[in-house]
Amino acid sequence: MPLRGIKVVDFGRYIAGPYCAALLADYGADVIRIEAPGGNDDRFTVPVAEDGSGAMFMQMNRAKRCLTLKPGSPEGREIVRRLIETADVVVANLPHDALVKLGLDYDSLSAINPRVILATASAFGSEGPLAGRVGFDAVGQAMSGTVHLTGTPDQPYRAQVNYVDFGTALHCAFGVMLALRERETTGKGQCVSGSLLGTALALSNALTIDHALNGIDRQPIGNRSFSSGPTDVFRTRDGWILTQIVGAPIFARWCKLVGRRELVDDPLYASDILRGDNGEELSAIMQRWCIERTSEDAIAELAEACVPAAPVLRAGEALAQPQVAAMGLVEPVDYPGAHGVVPVIRAPIHLSGSRKVGPGRAPQIGEHSDAILAELGYNAEAIAGLRAAKVI
Helix, strand or coil: CCCCCCEEEECCCCCHHHHHHHHHHHCCCEEEEEECCCCCHHHHCCECECCCCEHHHHHHCCCCEEEECCCCCHHHHHHHHHHHHHCCEEECCCCHHHHHHHCCCHHHHHHHCCCCEEEEEECCCCCCCCCCCCCCHHHHHHHCCCCCCCEECCEECCCCCCHHHHHHHHHHHHHHHHHHHHHHHHCCCCEEEEEHHHHHHHHCHHHHHHHHHHCCCCCCCCCCCCCCCCCEEEECCCCEEEECCCCHHHHHHHHHHCCCHHHHHCHHHCCHHHHHHCHHHHHHHHHHHHCCCCHHHHHHHHHHCCCCEEECCCHHHHCCCHHHHHHCCEEEECCCCECCCEEEECCCCCCCCCCCCCCCCCCCCCCCHHHHHHHCCCCHHHHHHHHHCCCC
16 A cells, blocks of 8 residues: 555545545545534535435545544644644645635645645635635636537536546645655655646647637537547437547448448548538438447447447446446445445556555544544543534
């Protein structure tokens, strides 16, 4: 477990911070999640357990310990100070002003522990005209150009999955690993800063480069692709499938499959970008082919022809796929009072020479407060006093 012995104090909220910390926990870091005494709002999104804990919380906070705390109180600040003294990493996706107010900015943390690494994520970074504004995933989506290009000309769509938040978490976790590596040489920590806008623009950069160099103001075209075809979603006799046909060899195989070999030499479809520009007719051909088949039959024929395709599955079907089981992606855990076993998917990577920790569930509110405080030197009487004062 590569991160065994690394201590992480997680003040994160919702996705960008907590998922960064969860990735570290997967590989052995001891992650302490800090929550308000009654639990944070992000604990209760889409409840799936009797205590109100939600689906997102189960994913973001797997294998962590939980300390409830009012960090702004005098007693809370002392607890935070003791935590920071022994921490390797602090995760806090809060605006810079909020970090300063709570004493979680890098200057404050490094004064306590020069080796500590702060991983922080905000909507717009710490400088510029929007630095003080708050935002969630969809704000980054909208300001990166992707919402405009998704959907139809009269109705833009945001993505239902919060890919900007997850991308920011991944970038921050990558930054933490760089900072840990650098600390081996310098002995000093540093601040790792990510932003939703930065992530969103990084992920959509090919689109903005296209506009900058080609000057084309592209408009939304539904599920079709600007740079390949027929890449689209198609109705079958009993559902929907998706194809993504990129490159001349795959296009030639598709032409043979649907009985349109002459399209291979058609100048309208001579390249991926031309197939994207003229993709409406290609999608119409594919739609006529698909509607005569069930999804299962269509996918089987496409697979036989080595043409990339997939069924469009509902959420309830996604984890039931035999391929998911074969890859060992789902690691079920029990959570007290949950409506069933929680099918958690942790970091979907495998290291040939290292392993993850065993799967662990998300913590209940304050489940580990007494143990964590005892580790910091508080005796039973002091802990009882903190609880009576509602600091924990």
